[in-house]
Amino acid sequence: MPSDLERAMETLIVVFHRYADTEGNKASLSRKELKLLMEKELSSFLKTQKDPAAIDRIMKDLDSNGDGEVNFEEFVSLVVGLSIACEQLYQAQKQAAGVKKQ
Ligand SMILES: [Ca+2]
Numbered sequence: 120m121p122s123d124l125e126r127a128m129e130t131l132i133v134v135f136h137r138y139a140d141t142e143g144n145k146a147s148l149s150r151k152e153l154k155l156l157m158e159k160e161l162s163s164f165l166k167t168q169k170d171p172a173a174i175d176r177i178m179k180d181l182d183s184n185g186d187g188e189v190n191f192e193e194f195v196s197l198v199v200g201l202s203i204a205c206e207q208l209y210q211a212q213k214q215a216a217g218v219k220k221q
Pocket residue numbers: 138139140141142143144145146147148149152
């Protein structure tokens with residue numbers, strides 16, 4: 120049976136391809152595919168970014184090889200960046216909860 124971490128990695132691959140396979144290059148996300156992925160899979164994150172230009176900024180930030188698309192490697196850097204931000208929040212919340220108990 121796969122572990123939690125193995126399942127998480129498989130999920131990343133499956134989710135990426137669910138959107139990347141929709142149009143054009145099947146190995147990368149177009150702007151439209153990225154937008155859909157963000158809306159469906161990262162809706163709580165996107166809610167804090169009401170700016171309609173946010174998706175363009177995110178796309179530009181992620182597209183490190185400058186081909187106008189987001190490949191799996193570039194997508195993973197988004198997930199890692201968000202995970203780091205979430206982990207910091209998790210630590211802060213744990214600390215705040217600890218302080219309250221004392
Ligand atoms: Ca594609």
